[in-house]
Amino acid sequence: MNRAVSRLVYRLILRLHPASFREEFGPEMLWIFEQEQQPGATVHFFLDGTLSLLRQRFTFENDSGQLSIASGVLITGPGIGPVRFLQAAIALSLLCLGLMLLRVPNPLNASVTWADRMSCYTVTLQAPSHAEVVLQTTP
Amino acid sequence: MPAKNAKSPPLSSATLHILLALAGGNLHGYGIIKEVARNSDGHYRLGPGTLYDNLKKLIGTGLVADVPTSSSKRKAASAQEEDRRFFSLTREGKDALAKEVDRLQGVVTKAKARLQEARTGRA
Numbered sequence: 001m002n003r004a005v006s007r008l009v010y011r012l013i014l015r016l017h018p019a020s021f022r023e024e025f026g027p028e029m030l031w032i033f034e035q036e037q038q039p040g041a042t043v044h045f046f047l048d049g050t051l052s053l054l055r056q057r058f059t060f061e062n063d064s065g066q067l068s069i070a071s072g073v074l075i076t077g078p079g080i081g082p083v084r085f086l087q088a089a090i091a092l093s094l095l096c097l098g099l100m101l102l103r104v105p106n107p108l109n110a111s112v113t114w115a116d117r118m119s120c121y122t123v124t125l126q127a128p129s130h131a132e133v134v135l136q137t138t139p
Numbered sequence: 140m141p142a143k144n145a146k147s148p149p150l151s152s153a154t155l156h157i158l159l160a161l162a163g164g165n166l167h168g169y170g171i172i173k174e175v176a177r178n179s180d181g182h183y184r185l186g187p188g189t190l191y192d193n194l195k196k197l198i199g200t201g202l203v204a205d206v207p208t209s210s211s212k213r214k215a216a217s218a219q220e221e222d223r224r225f226f227s228l229t230r231e232g233k234d235a236l237a238k239e240v241d242r243l244q245g246v247v248t249k250a251k252a253r254l255q256e257a258r259t260g261r262a
Binding site: 021 | 167168169172184186187188189190191192194195223224
């Protein structure tokens, strides 16, 4: 993923944190992200940022405005509203998008290979407009 | 305050690593992350979210404190790091860390004894 895009995604994750936490630690977190920004580390940072967001938004305390857990049932306090759930959903969506961008190969040029005890097949999928499947059997 | 409580609950892994890193001296957030990685031979990777989430709690409970910008105890390696926020271990933090290390020492001692029993039982 492009450095500028990953920085933007991380900034968005930080933006979804509660204002008090963001103002206190946001610049430090962004600085660390920039210092450690490497291809493999980006997913770790996105996951960590999202988990931090969820922890900050849904602290398991029994006061108003926080998410409470009692007898296995989730009860939302009076201060928690659909906006917070929406923010968490957006954060999770961003995380999934980041993972997709990093992990999924180009679907127009996918190559799948598998083997079983009897034979080995190689299936090559090309552009959908002229889809072609090549099967090779090895003895 | 948890540190003064004789029966304080076990510290989480992240908290233990943060306190251990700060026991070596005052550090900023990135310094703590690097120190934790060094102490654990790279096996434990602390993310900034987890770090500051824990630091917020530790500051709230008085185990960790901010180091003032003007303090001579700040050890910035570069000019860029001088603007960063530094943290230090308080006396309560040191006590909490010492208690946790004692507790873990007890766990290790018991574990070794159990393993020894299991070995002699098999033999």
